[in-house]
Amino acid sequence: MELDPLLLSRLQFAFVVSFHAIFPVFTIGLASYIAVLNGLFYKTEHPAWDRLAQFWTRVFAVVFGMGVVSGIVMSFQFGTNWSNFSYATANFIGPMLSYEVVTAFFLEAAFLGVLLFGRGKVPQGVHLFAAIMVALGTFISSFWILSANSWMQTPAGAELIDGRFHITDWSAAIFNPSFPWRFSHKVMASFVTGGFVVAGVSAWYLLIGRDVEANRRALSMCLWLLLVLTPTQAVIGDFHGLNTLEHQPTKVAAMEGNWETDTNVPLLLAAWPDQAAQDNRFEIGIPNLASLILTHHVDGEVPGLSEVPEDEQPTVWLVFWSFRVMVGLGVLMIGVSLVGLWLRRGGRLYRQRGYLQVLRLMSVTPFIAVLAGWFVTETGRAPWLVYGLMTHAEGVTPSLTGGMALFTLIGYMTVYAVVFACGLYYLTRVVRQGMLPESGDDADPSPHAKRPFSAANARFDDDAAPTWRQ
Amino acid sequence: MESFDLSMIWAVIIGFGVIMYVLMDGFDLGLGILYPFAPSEEARDVMMNSVAPVWDGNETWLVLGGAGLLGAFPLVYSVYLPALYIGVFLMLAGLIFRGIAFEFRFKSRRNRVWWNRAFCWGSAVAAFAQGAVVGAYIEGFPVEDFVFVGGAMDWLTPFAVLTGISLMVGYALLGATWLILKSEGEIQRWAYRITPVLLLAVLSAFAMISVWTPLVDPAVFQRWFDHIHLIWVLPALALACAAWLLMAVHRRQEGQPFIATLGLFLFTYLGLVASKWPVIVPPDYTIWDAASAPESQLFLLIGVLFVIPIVLAYTAWSYWVFRGKVRPGDGYH
Numbered sequence: 001m002e003l004d005p006l007l008l009s010r011l012q013f014a015f016v017v018s019f020h021a022i023f024p025v026f027t028i029g030l031a032s033y034i035a036v037l038n039g040l041f042y043k044t045e046h047p048a049w050d051r052l053a054q055f056w057t058r059v060f061a062v063v064f065g066m067g068v069v070s071g072i073v074m075s076f077q078f079g080t081n082w083s084n085f086s087y088a089t090a091n092f093i094g095p096m097l098s099y100e101v102v103t104a105f106f107l108e109a110a111f112l113g114v115l116l117f118g119r120g121k122v123p124q125g126v127h128l129f130a131a132i133m134v135a136l137g138t139f140i141s142s143f144w145i146l147s148a149n150s151w152m153q154t155p156a157g158a159e160l161i162d163g164r165f166h167i168t169d170w171s172a173a174i175f176n177p178s179f180p181w182r183f184s185h186k187v188m189a190s191f192v193t194g195g196f197v198v199a200g201v202s203a204w205y206l207l208i209g210r211d212v213e214a215n216r217r218a219l220s221m222c223l224w225l226l227l228v229l230t231p232t233q234a235v236i237g238d239f240h241g242l243n244t245l246e247h248q249p250t251k252v253a254a255m256e257g258n259w260e261t262d263t264n265v266p267l268l269l270a271a272w273p274d275q276a277a278q279d280n281r282f283e284i285g286i287p288n289l290a291s292l293i294l295t296h297h298v299d300g301e302v303p304g305l306s307e308v309p310e311d312e313q314p315t316v317w318l319v320f321w322s323f324r325v326m327v328g329l330g331v332l333m334i335g336v337s338l339v340g341l342w343l344r345r346g347g348r349l350y351r352q353r354g355y356l357q358v359l360r361l362m363s364v365t366p367f368i369a370v371l372a373g374w375f376v377t378e379t380g381r382a383p384w385l386v387y388g389l390m391t392h393a394e395g396v397t398p399s400l401t402g403g404m405a406l407f408t409l410i411g412y413m414t415v416y417a418v419v420f421a422c423g424l425y426y427l428t429r430v431v432r433q434g435m436l437p438e439s440g441d442d443a444d445p446s447p448h449a450k451r452p453f454s455a456a457n458a459r460f461d462d463d464a465a466p467t468w469r470q
Numbered sequence: 471m472e473s474f475d476l477s478m479i480w481a482v483i484i485g486f487g488v489i490m491y492v493l494m495d496g497f498d499l500g501l502g503i504l505y506p507f508a509p510s511e512e513a514r515d516v517m518m519n520s521v522a523p524v525w526d527g528n529e530t531w532l533v534l535g536g537a538g539l540l541g542a543f544p545l546v547y548s549v550y551l552p553a554l555y556i557g558v559f560l561m562l563a564g565l566i567f568r569g570i571a572f573e574f575r576f577k578s579r580r581n582r583v584w585w586n587r588a589f590c591w592g593s594a595v596a597a598f599a600q601g602a603v604v605g606a607y608i609e610g611f612p613v614e615d616f617v618f619v620g621g622a623m624d625w626l627t628p629f630a631v632l633t634g635i636s637l638m639v640g641y642a643l644l645g646a647t648w649l650i651l652k653s654e655g656e657i658q659r660w661a662y663r664i665t666p667v668l669l670l671a672v673l674s675a676f677a678m679i680s681v682w683t684p685l686v687d688p689a690v691f692q693r694w695f696d697h698i699h700l701i702w703v704l705p706a707l708a709l710a711c712a713a714w715l716l717m718a719v720h721r722r723q724e725g726q727p728f729i730a731t732l733g734l735f736l737f738t739y740l741g742l743v744a745s746k747w748p749v750i751v752p753p754d755y756t757i758w759d760a761a762s763a764p765e766s767q768l769f770l771l772i773g774v775l776f777v778i779p780i781v782l783a784y785t786a787w788s789y790w791v792f793r794g795k796v797r798p799g800d801g802y803h
Contacts, residue, residue: 078540090547094544094766095769407559408559
């Protein structure tokens with residue numbers, strides 16, 4: 001079989017970016033949560049908030065560190081595998097990515113150190129300020145990345161001269177049509193992710209009866225938040241979808257599995273899209289509902305995939321099913337939040353072990369939902385790299401061979417497997433160590449390193465026989 | 471917009487970023503390369519401890535440089551990275567393994583030997599790949615119509631292997647003199663012993679490269695030999711630094727060997743820049759050919775000029791906090 005450098009490059013990018021995205025999607029939500037915890041402690045002086053803040057700051061440090069490590073690769077991917085794309089779009093993508101780096105470094109240099117290591121050394125108000133700035137910084141970081149991504153989906157403010165994009169209107173380019181909804185959807189996804197992870201870990205602590213007082217507070221707070229956030233996310237997602245309908249109708253057609261433009265289109269719950277036949281082999285749907293959702297009329301017109309030639313259609317089954325995974329998990333998350341509200345009556349929330357177990361398991365669902373959502377929006381614009389203007393095939397590095405692409409794909413998978421395994425394993429140890437004050441932490445007179453990872457000092461392995469089965 | 475040359479400003483910024491990276495990540499990569507030769511496990515602790523607080527800040531410059539190149543000189547970005555495809559992968563993989571080794575070695579006991587290996591191999595591979603980039607830069611890239619048209623392994627020439635190994639030795643020298651500054655006792659004596667040997671190796675490597683380079687690129691030959699220029703000052707200063715280094719080691723001075731080595735690197739680097747200036751994608755493209763649109767360069771310049779002083783101040787502060795000797799048993803973080 002001939003190795004296709006284009007397909008392998010797409011796989012490599014998808015792999016690297018998916019792997020990387022897991023970390024920021026969590027840290028953005030977690031940073032805000034830590035700021036809130038520090039704020040509560042500042043206001044109420046209750047030690048439980050402080051313990052929670054310290055514990056989650058340690059987790060934040062490790063995840064942030066892993067995000068930085070996996071992000072280094074991202075800044076080179078564009079050049080190694082997509083050099084034509086890089087060259088053509090550098091006038092916009094270059095400054096956007098650089099500003100992300102600038103923001104991240106500014107944040108790390110100015111505030112992260114104070115947040116991670118400044119507790120007890122700077123006034124409490126300064127520490128709180130640093131926590132807020134770190135949270136703000138994570139938003140600004142994602143602002144640039146999502147602006148660059150949205151511009152590739154809905155390019156604006158640029159003019160194509162001799163094969164290179166020149167920016168004619170910076171604010172039109174940065175705040176391009178799909179940016180506001182994409183940004184809101186992603187930020188809300190980060191909040192939901194942070195909420196479910198904190199809820200899951202707190203539930204686990206309650207199950208084993210550790211630090212009950214602090215974890216009850218954390219769990220209760222998360223569930224109130226999620227009760228508001230999860231339905232809000234669905235509403236934002238709906239607006240994001242309407243925006244996509246306006247600018248990328250083919251993507252919406254693939255999401256709905258709708259081949260022919262029509263009115264009174266059903267909402268398909270399941271289907272088997274057959275790209276070769278340009279039809280669904282089998283489908284189950286609710287009549288008129290897709291029309292109703294997308295146009296707010298039962299007889300509204302929904303675009304079909306056949307509006308564009310077959311070679312301008314995305315891989316329909318992938319978009320279709322990724323979308324259903326995302327929405328399905330979204331509905332599940334709303335449901336779990338509502339059950340939490342119901343269990344509050346009679347104070348069963350903290351005692352209902354089945355529910356706590358469910359929460360524990362739910363902590364991975366937002367990650368899957370986020371990745372599924374990215375698959376929808378990224379594969380759904382195929383074959384376009386810059387929508388309507390440049391295809392993947394035009395953007396890929398011309399000198400790249402299939403063998404080279406396969407070599408680095410396997411290479412990055414290996415590297416990331418090791419990083420991920422070590423990082424995740426270490427995180428479980430940090431969580432297992434829990435909220436107890438770390439031994440000798442404050443007594444140690446030697447200056448700590450000011451790297452993110454240095455904020456966690458759980459051990460990677462044990463000096464004696466393995467004890468993790470305990 | 472015409473009143474000042476943005477491409478020139480950006481060339482200075484990127485040039486500054488590159489030398490900052492080489493000098494700062496250089497000595498900690500060098501320690502990784504020296505790792506297997508260290509006299510004891512205790513010495514390894516000290517070696518790693520001496521850079522643990524600052525190494526990730528050192529790599530700031532690499533990421534800033536990568537993103538800055540895309541923003542300011544996209545041709546460099548879109549030619550070098552495809553041309554050095556496998557080399558870039560090896561460098562990144564090396565840096566990542568070495569990065570996690572930093573984080574987890576001190577948190578481990580039983581698995582420590584694995585983190586030692588990751589640290590050493592990661593450092594060596596990354597250093598070699600960076601040296602090979604220099605070789606590939608000197609030799610130039612086949613580019614047609616602003617697109618790289620060479621093959622996957624074109625970069626791996628005997629010349630690039632020479633520059634790769636040279637940079638490994640050079641980084642090892644930086645690492646050894648850094649260790650003189652930061653250690654004492656037996657470890658310091660070991661560092662004093664190996665420094666002259668490494669210096670000799672570096673000077674031989676530089677001599678070979680200096681003879682070879684004008685043969686590889688006639689334009690470089692012309693620059694140096696057509697009419698005697700002020701640029702001969704640069705290799706002269708580099709040699710002076712080498713002599714200073716030898717003397718400082720002989721007198722058992724602690725800070726001067728490292729500073730002399732920094733000088734040696736700086737003047738060699740400036741010599742290389744002077745050989746090629748203003749060509750940035752050899753053999754044909756200058757910094758002005760490789761530039762992005764002026765409005766993009768300007769837009770990005772504002773942010774970078776704002777953040778560079780902050781990063782510099784933060785860097786200076788970290789080095790200040792962790793000044794002084796590292797002793798065995800010091801805080802393992």
